[in-house]
Amino acid sequence: MTLSRDVASFDSATAMTTAIARFLHGRHTAPLGAPTARALLPLAAAANRLPVRLRESIYSAASAAEARPPRRLAAVAFEEIATSIVRLYPRRRYPAVMLGSSNGALMHLCAALGIPWLPQTVLLPLRQRRVPPDEPMRAVHAFDETARRLLDRNPDLVLHHMHDPNQDRLTSRRMAYFRVKRTRLGPAYQRFLVDSLDPGAVLFIAECTRRWPTTRVGERHVFQFGAVGGLEPAEYRAGGPRVAAYLRRYGIARQRWDVPESDGESPEAEWGFEPALRDDVIAFARRHGYRVRRLVFEDPEDLSPLVADLYRWWYRERGLPADQLLVDSFILLDPRRTLLTGAVPYWSVFPVQSSADALARYLDRSDGYDGIHLALFCHGVESVGLVTVDQWRALLQRARVSGTFAGVDVRRYPSDLANLFRYHRCRRVPDRCPPADPLPMRMFDAFLTDSRDRYPASVVDAN
Template identity: 65%
Template sequence: MTLPPQVAGFDSASAMVVALARFLHGQDTPPLGKPGFRALRPVAAAASRLPAGVQEALYSAFSGAEGRQEAEIARLDMDAISAGIVQAYPRRRYPAVVIGSSGGALVHLCAALGVPWLPQTLLLPVRQRGISPDDPQRAAHALAGTARAMLDRNPDLVLHHMHDPNQDRLTLRRMAYFRVKRRTLGEAYERFLADHLEPGGLVIVAECGKRWPVTHLGERHLFQFGAVGGIPPQEYRQGSDRVTDYLRRYGADRTRWVAPVADGDAPEAEWGFEPVLRDDITAFADRFGFRVRRLAFDEPEDLSPLVADLYRWWYRRRGLPGNRLFVDSFILLDPWWTLRAGAVPYWSVFPVQPSLTALEKYLGDAEPYDHIQLALFCHGVESAGVAAAGQWQEVLNRARVTGTFAGVSPRRYPRDFRTFFGFQAALRRVRPRRQLPEPLPLTGFDEFLGEHGGRYPGLRTQERLMD
């Protein structure tokens, strides 16, 4: 199962498409979405013991290797890319299809319902050399010609050139982040819906309302400095003590970043939903007699408590205990093994302070868990706002019986590259293994929302009635 090479595999949308598509094919999720990468586990274990500087060079080379030549991105045909996305899913009829924002909790919801998800946003990695991660002024304009050429060929796209020197420091040494958002369904998504959505079926529009300051560089061309993670937008632009400490730690010749002036805000590059797409979905649904339901939320993690509680409710209806919590981290998720382990999934966007706070709030509100397993995505740098291993250990101490890290060493975090292999092994070791259930009917999800939906203030659902 291979996505188009112009789409980054080391990214939320593509990794989540692969995880969900493989689940719907009855398969688990291999390391970084590629079965061949299983052979790299000994390499990752050895790399985790190397000096920090060597580790950073290896991470930069590996993650930045996905960057494509500017000429290839300039002549990109997004309809062909979308066709490659839909080909990942099994060819059968579905009661619903989800379209819109990325999110690990959303993937687990789709797995429970047995339905596919089509992302609005994809990451196009562009090869980049000689631009410091700490020079957003230069980065903003370095690829302007490539951006313009690609947008002229694809008039239904909005390009968010995202530059985050805090969390993506190592990858930015070798590639730029072109995140593109669809404003219309396009031929491939329309054909998939027409061919694979049941008559009168439901299109669920997943809408994350997260926004971020941007600089407009041209028509449908935005530059976003910073991204969702450990620090808020104002710290990227105004600086702070922890930003200064971070820059000094990595030898930068400055104490704060200087970025192009923001002249507005827009849907956040990776997670935010571009609402123009909703109008095109609604018009298409009207033509084919499909129903449309909005699933709107403010922050990328807002669905995590709901989906965790939904799984617990579903397990107990099936006579299972629902007493094991597995905390995903960014692209470290596997819906197939989660269900085989009888685990309740809680998706954490990154191992950063805001995600830690959100998880602590969930655990404070939820019935206690006997077992908690915790994955930690390791991005190779001690970024500003990252939560320390000791803080995550305190979360594990909330378990009534056992709390364990899932495939990551707290001593080597955030540079333990075994995490990309070990989190699944932790799920595979859980006994007893459960049989995969039949999908939860949409009526079951509606029943859960009717009983418990009021507990999630960040969630808004609304179904549009057909005329």
């Protein structure tokens, strides 16, 4: 089970694809999708004892190891990547498939239904040497020729060159983020659907409508400065005290970043859905007798309360306890472990203020949990908007019995290098549920009917 080397294993799309594929094979999620990566835990634990700046350098070098040289990336044929994605899944018949936006809650929904997910967006990590994180004006046109050749070779792709010196500071020292979104299914996805779906199956399209200011660089090519997380688009561009303090930490005496002018808005690079794909999916479904249902939500975390409550309802329908909440963070998720432990999954994007606020709102409207177990993805730096350990502890204290951190060394947060490997060994919640048959589609529909208008996410028929 391996993906193309041209995609980043640490990205949301590839990590989540691998997680749901391993689930469908009856396996737990492995760090970076590779069981052999667990061998890196002792090295990461040893590196954790180094000073923070040395840990930052290690993080930067390790993440950049996946970056591809411009010549190689320009020659990528996306159908080869798509083929490597569909080959991850077990060859059997499915009643439905999920396509579209990346989303951790969506992976738990796929696990409940027992169906695969085909991502619209993937990250092509591009090697860069001479573009400092805090100089987006140098980044915007640094790889125009590479982008042109990539898009000429792949006419069904839209390229979002993303540059975020806040959350991706360490990775962007040596790597540019080329996120590509497909506008058509393409042969590999189409073959997989025809070969794997039951007659009359459902094609779910996950559509995150989050948009972001962008600068048009070329045809099917935009530049996005900043990303979903600790800062909103206006603060990325206008700066202010929080940005100034962050820049001073790295020896930069400015109030703001010097950024290219935006000339429009586009689907957010990592999470947003490119609507052109929807038309192709609907046309394909009509040709083959499939149904299409749109799962529409504005922000990535809007789906999390719906999926958490679905699991809680499902456990109770099966006569199982539903008193343990497991809070995932970015790519730290394990669908199989979640179901075997009988945990209710709640996915958060990053350990930032907006995610903490969303979790607090969910806890406010839920009927409480005996246990809350919280993962925190560590991206290496104290970025703007990051939530402190004490703030997270306050949320854990809302558990009726016990609130614990899952797999993170809070003394080294947010630069715990072992976090990515330790999370998958965490067993704070013991296995207590037998493997379940997939949730029947009629039960999912019944839950949606009973909970109509309760959530910011909606499911609508498209054909």
